[in-house]
Structures are given as structure tokens and as C-alpha cells.
Amino acid sequence: MDLSLDKFAKRLTLPPDLVLRWIREGKMPVYIKKGNICRFNKTVITKWAKQHNMLNSREKTNNIKDNQTEPQSLTTAMKTGNVLYNITGNNAETVLKEAVDKITTMPASLKPELYEKLMEREYIASTGVGKGVAIPHPRSPMLKTLKAPLITTCFLGKPIEFNAVDDKYVFILFILLSPTLPIHLQLLSELSFRLRDNNFITFLKSTPQPEKLFTELAEAEAKQDAANIF
Amino acid sequence: MRSKLLHIFRNTPLGRETLFQSIYFCKQLNILPVVYIPRFTKFLMYFENDVVQIDLDDSYLTSADTAIDRITAMMEQEEIQPSFIEPQNFTASTLPDLPTDFDFMCCPRSMSDLSSKIGLGHIGTKVRWIIKYAHFPILLTSPVFKKWKSITVFFGGSANALKALRLGFRLSKISKMPLDIFTQLEENSPEVYKQIIKDEDLEDSLNQNIRKWHFFESGKFENNLYHVPHDALVVLGAYGYGLIKEMLFGSKMEKIQATISNNLLIAGPKYFVSK
Amino acid sequence: MKILSSLQTPTKLNFFHSDDRMLLIFIGSIIGACSGTAAAALNHFLHIAFTFFYPIRHHWWAFIFPASGAFLSALFLGKIVKDGAGHGVPEVIYSVSRHGGLLRFRSSFSRLVSSFLTIGSGGSAGPEAPVVMSGAAIGSNIANFFSMNDRQRITLLACGSAGAISAIFNAPIAGMVFTIEVILGGWRSANIAPIAIAAVAGTEISRFLQGDQIAFPHQLFDIRFPDIMACIGLSIFTVVASVLFTKFLRTTGSLSKKIKTPLMVRAAIGGCAVGIIGYFFPVALGEGYHSVREMITSTFTCGLPILLLGLMAKMFATSLTLGFGGSGGIFAPCLVIGSLTGLIFYKTISVLFPSVIWVNEGYFALIGMAGLISGVMQAPLTGIFLIVEITGGYEVILPLILISTISSTLCNYIEPASFYLKDLKEKNLLLHPGTDAGILSVLTVHEVIEKDCTTVKQNMLLRDFIKIISKSRRNYFPVENEKNGKFTGIIHLDDIRSFIFNPSIYNVVVLEQITTTGIKTADPDDNLLDILKTMDKDGLFSMPVVTNGIFIGMVSKATILDQYRKELMVQTTEI
Structure with a gap:
């Protein structure tokens, strides 16, 4: 079949100059016509590429692209995850158990696994990040069934001991579940950034309604985006 | 990256005119002139599929010791940093290889020091060879240094003429000089040529760049050449016909260069429009 | 006309462009015959010259024959065909190793004529090398006529040389072996068949023209x-x-x-x-x-x-x-x-x-x-x-x-x-494919340059720079002058690690203060071998590429290695 040099090189993910040189040197089973049109046999060239390890690099770059999905919005994730009120319990285990049970966006069959994973993470180190906030999350990117990341916000009935870094009692949990690691890290970093703001903590302590919470977050996010443009 | 022009220096008054022409060309188009000072009367250029030997006459070897100083002086006058190439490889001990990764090359019409030949005689065989095989356009200088203030493209509708037209558009854009197109109508109507331009998606660049498109319906081609502005750089494509065919039918390139003394920029058959 | 043009580019045909062995053998045999004819002709004329000069050699004035022969030979080479003196074998080897076997057309006859003048008149030299040169040039030009690529051209050039040696000595194996050992400098299974066929063709032509005779009489020895x-x-x-x-x-x-x-x-x-x-x-x-x-x-x-x-x-x-x-x-x-x-x-x-x-x-x-x-x-x-x-x-x-x-x-x-x-x-001109120098010489800076570096300005504050770092995937940041865009130096993340975590100085440090200046730069036209040598000498892992003071990209050992490996694989495996 015939392809222009540029397109042909793109298919092999090689620079056109290099492909042209290899064709001229006779290193590639391709004939080049006037006007840099490459004429080749598809099976022969696939065999050649396999033999010279040229196909792998192509697949790899595709994978990288898959990973670099669009940045996820914190607000959207929170909306997906829903907001829960009055979670009760005396310690981390009971609170988490109840929170997981109350999560609405997940089939019940997956819940035991999720709870186990969250607890597993808590044993390594507490997810209490200070200022009365904890962000429980599984250690490995969670649950292949998850399509979009979600953050379930849980306001506790009463503050509990959570082994947090600053030893303060925890009054709110953000259960963070994400399909891939990069998304997880990105959301975690954004969430922590929000929580650095003491006004926001005070706002959270007032146990706001979901709509109010989301508008507040969206505003903050918009501000941040504006500041990022430089 | 900046484009580069190869100049073969000849340390004679005629060579000085050629170098002035190169410098002017480079300055208008923001090109870096690279000068080769020959140390042997011949050199080789390895193109894609051909190797071309270029034989110079002895005038090219005149007083090589003063060459660098003279070139530097001329270039610095125009605030251009002189750069030279020294061949690294030799095919035989007296036969250096010159690299070919240039974007333009400058040649006198004939590589001979006799001014009678340099006049408007014919294009020398060596120069013809370079045009035939080079993948860059060749600047054929006028006999004496001549500034140009506009660009004229000869367009006859062929693939090579299209290449020349694209080149003309590019040059006009960089140099911000007006562009004229000349077409000798041979049986076809102007619409045919306009359709060719349309088919090649060149309409936009045409409208952006062009000052006037001259169509000549009657008259001999040579006589019509009077209308080419005397201070224009003439861009045209060459076909690379065999010698015999050229003797029988004559070549446009030969006719043009024999009639007008402008600087010519010739895109040979191997010239490849770079990205 | 169409048939003619497709004949001229047989590699274009589907059958041939994936597997050209039969084609090469066929063209190789033609080339072998051509160069064999050239060799036989030179041999024949030399023989005639010998019989002509032999009776008058003992005269004292006979020394003018070699003198005039050499004079004419140099005149022919220098003024008429404008070719260099010498026997030409190094030129063939050079062209094989550097330029894909491109040889000038004039080489296919120039050495034949001049060596006939030199040797025929009594000069002490051999006709073999000129014949090799001619044969090789015939092969190379025929390959060009059929628009072959470099690899095929080299094979056909070798066919020419093998045919020539085979013909002049009436020795097909010697022709093959000489070509592979001296001209090509290495065995490649794909080359052997065409070269062998060309050697056979050359020998056959020479036997047809000169008769089947070996150069020297056969002797029986009783070796102990x-x-x-x-x-x-x-x-x-x-x-x-x-x-x-x-x-x-x-x-x-x-x-x-x-x-x-x-x-x-x-x-x-x-x-x-x-x-x-x-x-x-x-x-x-x-x-x-x-x-x-x-x-x-x-x-x-x-x-x-x-x-x-x-x-x-x-x-x-x-x-x-x-x-x-x-x-x-x-x-x-x-x-x-x-x-x-x-x-x-x-x-x-x-x-x-x-x-x-x-x-x-x-x-x-x-x-x-x-x-x-x-x-x-x-x-x-x-x-x-x-x-x-x-x-x-x-x-x-x-x-x-x-x-x-x-x-x-x-x-x-x-x-x-x-x-x-x-x-x-x-002169460091000899390269064999698959060797270190052979690979590095074909790679160019353009092929390994990375252009995804973010350039930063000299007067930028560290605060702004931190934002750039967080978005960049690179460790190196070229710094350029605001006014003329000239490259001034480079910032390497490793060098500034100690203070990028100290927010209190974000607003007081300008990039110029943390730029490493005076580092070695490479030019896009530089030889990769030289760049690597500099890197090895100075312990660098990457170098900025700068032309006319403007930064255009980075070359790093990692990308060079990547490209090097690809090139090595391509050069050493047969299609």
C-alpha cells in the first residue's frame, strides 16, 4: 500500500527523517516513490517492525496517554460521592464500618472488600491529616469497577479519637476512592490544599448542607484556576 | 533553525560580485551564508542517489591566504557573522567531499573566470549538473552585484513550477517583498492555471502574497520577458530533461537566463519542499 | 513508455520490494559480465602492448616509453577526465563505508585507460586495481539506473568488483573472496549469492573472449x-x-x-x-x-x-x-x-x-x-x-x-x-556498519534532540519558576536572555533542590542567580561522536544544543542510547 512519508513515519512512531534515511540505505523493506510516497507491504513491514522492536515503543506511548486523563474536578468527585450526615461510632473501625455501609453509590457486595482495604490502610498509619479531618482511602487504586473517582463526605455525629497527626479529634471523613493512582494523587493534593485554609475548616465545622458545600468548593476552585494562569 | 546557503568563494573581482550577491540574498531572507574556500580544483557532493563532481578552474585557487580576511571584511560590513566550512572527508586525497545539508546554494552562471562566458551566454555544464541533482534551489547570480526589490515567479503549471511558486511565496513572506507571477499562455486560458492553484490549496497564499499575475497571450516568450521588473529575483523550476531533448526543444530556463540579467533562483527536479 | 519506466525501477514492483534477492542476482550477473568484459579488454590490450614493446625493450632509449606513458596517463586523468591518480581501491572502500557505494560514472573508464597507458608502456604496476575500480563503478552506476537503495547498490558494486577480478585472473573464487574480504570487509549472507553469480559471469566472459587459460602453468610438486x-x-x-x-x-x-x-x-x-x-x-x-x-x-x-x-x-x-x-x-x-x-x-x-x-x-x-x-x-x-x-x-x-x-x-x-x-x-574515514563509530557517524543531532524543554527567562522570580517546575517533565531548564533570546546557561533541578523547598526566598531570588553558566554546548551540526566524547570527559549526562546563541534543545545520553540501539538493530540484522 502507499502512504506519504510523514504518515508512514507516524505509524511507526519514528521521525520522518530517520525513516527516509533507513529506506534510502535499504534497511527497511519499503520503496520510496517520487514526492516521498512510501510503498510497502503491510505484513512485511509489521514483521520488520516486530523484528526490530519498533512496535513496543508505540504501544507504550499509547498507554502513557491513557494514564494522563483530564484532571478531575474535586467538586464533581464530591458530588458523585454524595454527602452523609450523623455517622456514629466510638473509634475508627466502627465509624468506618457505618460510613461504608451508608455509601449509596456502590453495590453492597463490594462493601466488605472496601472496608477491609480502608482498615488495612489505617493500620499502616492513620489518615487523620489534622485539624479534625481524616481522609480514609485504600492503599492501591481501588476497585476496577469504579469509572469515575468519588469522594464521600461524612459528617460524624460526634468527634472521635483517630490517632491523627495533631491528636485532635476527628469530626469529618472524606472517603477518597479513585480508579487510578494519578487521579488519586491529584485529588488528594487538591483536597489537602483546600483543607489548609482555616476558614474552610470553620465552614465545615458548621455542618453545611450539600448545596452550600459544593458552591463554596466550586468558588474556591475557580479562584485557584484563575491564579494558576500565568 | 536558520537556513543555510552554500557559497563557493572565488578570490577574484568577479567572485566578489557573486559573494556580494549571496550576502544580499542572505540578508533579505535571514539565511546564514556558509563559505567554502576551495583548496583543490574539484570537489564532490554526495546527493541522495547521485554523486556529482564539480570541477573548478584554477581561478578558484587564487591567493587563498587573503580569502578569509576579504570575506570577513565583506560580511562584517553587512553585520553578518562569517562562517566557513572545511571538508572533513576526502574521497581521494585531492577530492574533498562537501556536505549537502544546505537550503540554498549560490553559483555563478558558469564556473569560469572568463567574463565573456559569464555574460549571458549559457548555463555552464557543471552548474547544470548541480541543478539537476541538488535537493536545494540554486541561486544563479547576475554577472555583477544587483539588488532586487521584488520577486517574480514563472509559472507554467507543472509540478516543478508549483514547487517554484511555493518557494516564491515563502521568500516573499520572509522578505516582505511584492510578488509577481508570469505565465505564458500556450493554448490554455488563465482559468486553467487558476484551477491548478486551487487544486493545490494555494489560493490563500496566492491572495496574500501576490501583487500581479501577468498573462501573456501573444508574442514570443523572449520578447515578453521585457516586462519582468529589472530589479526582481526570478524564481523558476527546472525540469531536468536530458541533453538531447533540450537541444531539440530548447529549455525555458536557458531562454530566460539568456534574455534577462536578473538573479535567478532555480528549483531543480530533485528540489524537495521542506516543512 | 510506461513499461520502460517500470523496467527502470524494478524495485517498485510489489514482487521485488520486499524480497529483492532474485533481482539482485539477475542484475549482478549482468554487471559481472560487463566488468568482466572491461577486465578482459584491458588484459587483451596490455598483451598487445607487451608484444609490441618486448622486442625493442633492450635499446637504451627505451626508457622514454614508460616516461611518455606515465605522462599521457597523468594528462588523461588530470585534464581530460579530471580524476585523481592512484589505483582507486581505497576510494571504492570509502564509498562503500560512507556513501552507500556511490561512485562517479567517469570512474568506470578513467582508470582503465590511464592504467593501460601506464602499464602498457612499461610502468611497473598491476591492472587489477583499476579493473576493480571500473567494475565497482559500473556496478554502482547500473544500480543507480535501476534506482536501487544503498544496501542494494553496495551489493551490486561488489558484484562489479568480483566480476572484474574473476575475469582478469580467470579465478572466480579469488574474485568473490577478494571482494568480500577487502572491498566489503565483512560477510553477509544476502551478499554472497549475487557476488558469486557475478564472479561466474565475469569468469565465463573472460573464458569466452580469451580462452580458458590459467595465468601460470600448472606444476606438480612433491611436497614433504x-x-x-x-x-x-x-x-x-x-x-x-x-x-x-x-x-x-x-x-x-x-x-x-x-x-x-x-x-x-x-x-x-x-x-x-x-x-x-x-x-x-x-x-x-x-x-x-x-x-x-x-x-x-x-x-x-x-x-x-x-x-x-x-x-x-x-x-x-x-x-x-x-x-x-x-x-x-x-x-x-x-x-x-x-x-x-x-x-x-x-x-x-x-x-x-x-x-x-x-x-x-x-x-x-x-x-x-x-x-x-x-x-x-x-x-x-x-x-x-x-x-x-x-x-x-x-x-x-x-x-x-x-x-x-x-x-x-x-x-x-x-x-x-x-x-x-x-x-x-x-583520516578516520573508515566505518563498518554495526561498529560503534559506524553507528554514531550516521546518527545526527537532529535525530536525538529533545525539544520539549521549557525555556525560562533570566529575570524570572524563583516563585514563578516553581510553578513551571511543577508542570514540566524535565530536570533541565535552559535560561535565556530577555532581550535577545540568547542562551545564557542552564538550571538543573539537582543543583537547586536545597532551596526550592524554602518558600521564604521565593520572592527574592532571580533565576540568573541560580543559573549554571559557562557550560559546554553542542551545535546541531556537531558530530555525535565528539559530543559523546565531551560528555564522557566532563561527566555530563546531557548537553544543551545551541546554534548562533539560540537554544534549540537538549541531547542526553539516554536518548542517544535509545536511538543507538535502534540503529544497531537495523544495521546488524538482515531484512
């Missing part, structure tokens, strides 16, 4: 153990002769360059000197096959001192012919010098060990030739097969192998490069 052992001694002699001969050739070459006369006059002076030497030692004249024949048949009767003088005379004559601008090769002179060396050795051991019965002079002459060929060209296989084929004597194969290998090994020990490769190696 002492004779084989004597080879080892003879190899010392051939090594000395080879090294001396190479030295002579090179010194006269550089000497003649110092004489400030036009090339033709210089050639004529050399020719005169050769003529005068030839007056006293006729063995030194021409290509010398006649004398070799006498030596093999043990009819060349001279005393030891005369032989020694004859050897010297031949070396001088050849050096004067070739070094002063005559045209021709060293193949035939090697054979003459080799057989003389053999004879000298025979006379010496006959005196030293009078009680041992040695086989005869012819045997030592044969072995000596092989020793010299493998010594001067450092091509043992060529020596072995050539002598076997041109003398038709398979029984001498054992001593031949012995002397060829010892002689070429010892010569390589003294002179690391053969006569053909010496100039090329000195």
Missing part, C-alpha cells in the same frame, strides 16, 4: 614435511618484503608531493626513472606476469645477489610509477615481489642446509606470492584462493594456508592497517 616447515621461515621473509614495499610506496608518494611541478611532469620523471631501472632489470617493467611464469617453471636463473637487486628494483620501480602519478594497482607487483622473495629464500636455505633436499624453486615462488599478497593487503583468504586458482595446484594448499595466515598476522602486528586501508584509517 621439511618443505611445509620451510614456509614458516619464508613467512618471515615475506613479512619483511611486505612491510618494506608498503613503506616504499608511501614514502615515494609523500616525497613526490613535495616536488613542485605539474602532475604530468612529475609522472614523466617517475616514468623515466622506471625506464632506466628497467634497462638493467627487465623484471621490474610492466605488470611482470612474464617473469613470474619463468620463476614458477624454474627457468628464471639468476644468482642470489642479482635476485636481491631485482627485488629492490621492482619495489623501486613500482613505488616510482605509482607514487609519481602513474596509474595502476599493486596486485601484480606483489606477485612479482613475492615470487622473487620465494626464490631468494630458496637460494638462502639451499646454502644453509645443503643436506636437505628441497622441492624446487617454483614451489617457493608460489608460496612467496601468497605470503606477499596476504601481507600487503592483509587478506589471507585472497592470497590462498588466488594462488590455488591461478596455478591450478591444489596440492600446495597446506603451505599456502600456513604462510598466508602467518604473514598477514605478523604484518598486522607491525602495520595495523593494510595498504588499502591505511590512508582511510589515518
